[in-house]
Amino acid sequence: MRINENYGNLKENYLFSDIARKVNEYKASHPDADVIRLGIGDVTLPLCKSVVDAMVKATLEMGKKETFRGYGDEQGYSFLQEAIADYYKKRGVALDISEIFISDGAKSDLGNMLDLFSTDNTALIPDPVYPVYVDTNILAGRKIAFLNANEENGFLPLPDENTKGDIVYICSPNNPTGAVYDREGLKKWVDWANACGAVILFDAAYEAFISDDSLPHSIYEIEGARTCAVEVCSLSKTAGFTGTRCGYTVVPEALIRGGKPLRKMWLRRQTTKFNGVPYIVQRGAEAVFTDAGQREIKENIAYYKENARIIADALGRAGIAFSGGVHSPYIWLKCPGGMTSWEYFDLLLNKANVVGTPGAGFGKNGEGYLRLTAFGDRGRIKEAVERIIKLK
């Protein structure tokens, strides 16, 4: 018996565990401190009415023999696939429902999608980045090359003639930097991937936060993407589903590698190693895409974006440099006074009782930055930024 030795190559602690430990230690020694958490990107507004109503109805259906549902197709119910196809259609993207796979969230699919690829491929991952892109490739023993995202390129790296890799991750709007690719930028990646036969894993988890209609929400708005890109999306941030768990992954029929349609491989992977998303949750997700659901979730997103504006305004007044916060719930700020990420994290925790996420936790280019999230309560956000400004 040999274990998967790649586990030994992971760093011992996960970013958010380190943060939790520091916060818990601080709270243990300062039991009366009023700590405000702007660290983990978790929503705080409740599920909207349309979703709750749909899930209550579905739960009651599950309690009656005539309307009970057992196993559904692993790839999801067609009622939800169709609702998602309609959502894409509004932006001019035509998808067949067989290309849409309902999932329990982007994190699962981003990790599991790697089952389709040989472990001797090279993954091309932006730095800074959502840590699971890196960890899931380490677990498979894949080589990783990093794409530098920094102030010079506006945190939006582009390929050039030296760019080499097989699987490239693009997250736009970006976590953690809040940067968004425009059509031109994405077109460069699509052309590059089609030319060299790479596959783009496009993480669109924050697409609903885009404020400018000219920016692409989906990579399939770019010509040529159907032959090189998988798109992973989630209702976690779009509709407050972090604790309800539903997302979707698009694998276009035209995406062929090694002579095999990846759509068919993914279907086989999912039918073999997954049993679908709860019927009740799929009915809740369907409600997100109704007119009423869209109105309700847009109110919530507007609330978070107003929070982001409040943070951005305050940082601007305090002379702290930052990016993000316009098409994204994240503010990516430059630690004042040349502090490192963890120095500024400690200062904020100890002196302002505010918890951010150290940029260094997202990669070496994140050093010297800190991420704040706008998902909190309005009053608490205002209180937090006042404390941050005072500290300056």
Place this chain on the structure above:
Amino acid sequence: MRINENYGNLKENYLFSDIARKVNEYKASHPDADVIRLGIGDVTLPLCKSVVDAMVKATLEMGKKETFRGYGDEQGYSFLQEAIADYYKKRGVALDISEIFISDGAKSDLGNMLDLFSTDNTALIPDPVYPVYVDTNILAGRKIAFLNANEENGFLPLPDENTKGDIVYICSPNNPTGAVYDREGLKKWVDWANACGAVILFDAAYEAFISDDSLPHSIYEIEGARTCAVEVCSLSKTAGFTGTRCGYTVVPEALIRGGKPLRKMWLRRQTTKFNGVPYIVQRGAEAVFTDAGQREIKENIAYYKENARIIADALGRAGIAFSGGVHSPYIWLKCPGGMTSWEYFDLLLNKANVVGTPGAGFGKNGEGYLRLTAFGDRGRIKEAVERIIKLK
């Protein structure tokens, strides 16, 4: 870019897709036929009242800011881990809640658990067997050795001095044969695994159907199992959760391989590639383990077992040999007249309009057998067995 070439080693079609295709073809050419499906092992009784009430309550909580829940721990809420630990305690098995991982079902975990092991291990798989044990190992490129389960050993193979393998699958009560290991049998496997350093993946998905209190529900009832076995269980058949999706996997702290505690590796796997089960569903699962919930699900299980008894009685009267149906919702019958599995399947479909599952789909030792499930409606089951008997 190279794809995972192991996908090419899978058989083109999945057993249940083949069955669905045949049934659909038959129905297309016989639109008035009244087909009774005793094929796929899917439950038909609705969720019990305690579960529905708990999920409605949880859904309403998710709609209010004060009680809304975002991300939970990937390994599940402690309220559910504790309910499961109590359930084990009633059978004398003490588990720490950190050893209990809440999952979206046994199928996911049985597949994903393989991430922990090197791909150069050999998997030891009973034949006949639930097809996903085989397919998930093929996808990883692992060598597979089969354990013959047949009439001679009562479909319960045991290890001997020549048995070699690193990961061994034991499903008891068994799908498809309905056979159950007694303590002595499991002890032999536990001793073998501890002696050679193998890991047992114990699939307890049907434990709730055991009728005889002397038979083990959990492998941890056997001394020594904590150092060699992972147990995967599911509420799918126990509580009708096939469309609601919740299970649990136990990885004992004492299970160490390659110098690493597998519990810690699995925690890392789940925190990296999974985001937990919906809060609403976990509340539903918690209700299964209350006194009222246990009473309600036991009524449902009794209903299915009475169905199994009706099938068994009828087959007995018709002189068709079978096993199972006592501690399991499955009846494993020997096709009469020396027919092959698919010959008898076709005969039942065409002449009795009854759908079974051909034993050959579960492995070479399944040839000549057919599986019937007792999950259907009582009236339909009675109608089906009458048709089967008439055919004889």
